[in-house]
Amino acid sequence: MHIGFIGLGNMGAPMALNLLKAGHQLSVFDLSASSVAALVEAGARSAASVAELARRTPEVIISMLPAAQHVKGVYLGDAGLLAHVAPGVLLIDSSTIDPMSAREVSALALTQGNRMLDAPVSGGTGGAAAGTLTFMVGGAAADFDAALPVLQAMGRNIVHCGPSGNGQVAKVANNMLLAISMIGTAEAMNLGVSLGMDAKVLAGVLNSSSGRCWSSDTYNPYPGVMEGVPAARGYSGGFGSNLMLKDLGLATTAAQQAGQPVPMGALAQQLYQTFSRQGNGHLDFSAIIKLCNGEIE
Ligand code: NAD
Numbered sequence: 001m002h003i004g005f006i007g008l009g010n011m012g013a014p015m016a017l018n019l020l021k022a023g024h025q026l027s028v029f030d031l032s033a034s035s036v037a038a039l040v041e042a043g044a045r046s047a048a049s050v051a052e053l054a055r056r057t058p059e060v061i062i063s064m065l066p067a068a069q070h071v072k073g074v075y076l077g078d079a080g081l082l083a084h085v086a087p088g089v090l091l092i093d094s095s096t097i098d099p100m101s102a103r104e105v106s107a108l109a110l111t112q113g114n115r116m117l118d119a120p121v122s123g124g125t126g127g128a129a130a131g132t133l134t135f136m137v138g139g140a141a142a143d144f145d146a147a148l149p150v151l152q153a154m155g156r157n158i159v160h161c162g163p164s165g166n167g168q169v170a171k172v173a174n175n176m177l178l179a180i181s182m183i184g185t186a187e188a189m190n191l192g193v194s195l196g197m198d199a200k201v202l203a204g205v206l207n208s209s210s211g212r213c214w215s216s217d218t219y220n221p222y223p224g225v226m227e228g229v230p231a232a233r234g235y236s237g238g239f240g241s242n243l244m245l246k247d248l249g250l251a252t253t254a255a256q257q258a259g260q261p262v263p264m265g266a267l268a269q270q271l272y273q274t275f276s277r278q279g280n281g282h283l284d285f286s287a288i289i290k291l292c293n294g295e296i297e
Pocket of ligand 1: 030032243
């Protein structure tokens with residue numbers, strides 16, 4: 001299948017490589033010439049602009065961009081995708097953006113005869129490279145079925161979450177819960193250790209008790225408890241605190257639009273805002289344990 005791919009960053013590049021590995025023909029565009037060159041070397045064809053990529057009439061076009069402003073910039077306006085793409089092409093935006101923006105762009109695509117899915121991912125850069133991402137997909141069921149073989153080349157769990165925007169809804173709800181559970185785990189670990197418990201023993205108890213969660217048993221933030229996690233390497237790599245802050249901003253903004261109180265999510269957003277402001281945004285999000293501990297660098 002001929003697929004167009006726009007946005008070849010930390011996530012987009014390995015996802016595009018997996019499409020090539022699966023035997024798809026790929027046309028790519030990114031503002032960064034070096035990102036494009038790496039994909040061309042792997043077998044993709046570069047396009048000089050979004051419009052040129054659209055005019056090559058790939059059957060599917062996937063975008064993986066930083067934020068809603070970039071998605072709107074790529075899809076809308078005279079030079080945008082929607083102005084140049086042929087009717088019937090299936091558009092898939094995998095960027096993490098707010099559900100309202102996803103619904104707005106998708107509605108415009110539908111009015112001109114295109115099909116569009118929002119399909120944000122979880123699994124990070126490791127999952128993107130391994131082709132094991134989870135895709136949370138919003139849009140029509142028939143379009144989900146059409147996208148499935150393409151998404152399966154990049155991911156393992158592909159879930160239809162309902163109509164347009166619902167992929168983004170699932171994504172922001174999950175990441176808000178992840179932030180809250182990480183802060184809770186950090187607090188519990190700090191409390192236990194400061195009261196005299198060994199961190200590993202405490203983690204063992206939590207992980208076989210009702211406090212168990214992914215943040216405690218798979219990604220424990222306390223140094224020395226687990227190997228192979230960011231806490232074991234000075235909180236480098238992993239999922240950056242600034243990216244978590246972005247997702248918490250999306251969650252709290254969406255909550256405001258829906259009139260839905262999310263006090264724990266709002267507090268988590270403020271804690272990550274503080275942590276970022278202190279210059280720690282590049283550290284993995286589990287490093288928030290330093291803030292919970294009053295240990296500020
Ligand atoms: P990134 O900043 O590494 O890559 C974004 C790419 O988009 C860059 O190569 C940039 O040049 C390109 N770009 C920006 N504006 C463009 C435009 N107008 N036209 C063409 N290309 C343009 O970001 P990333 O880490 O790949 O993340 C992409 C999305 O995936 C974000 O929405 C992010 O929240 C989400 N996400 C990231 C992770 C992660 O671990 N990095 C995990 C899950 C979801």
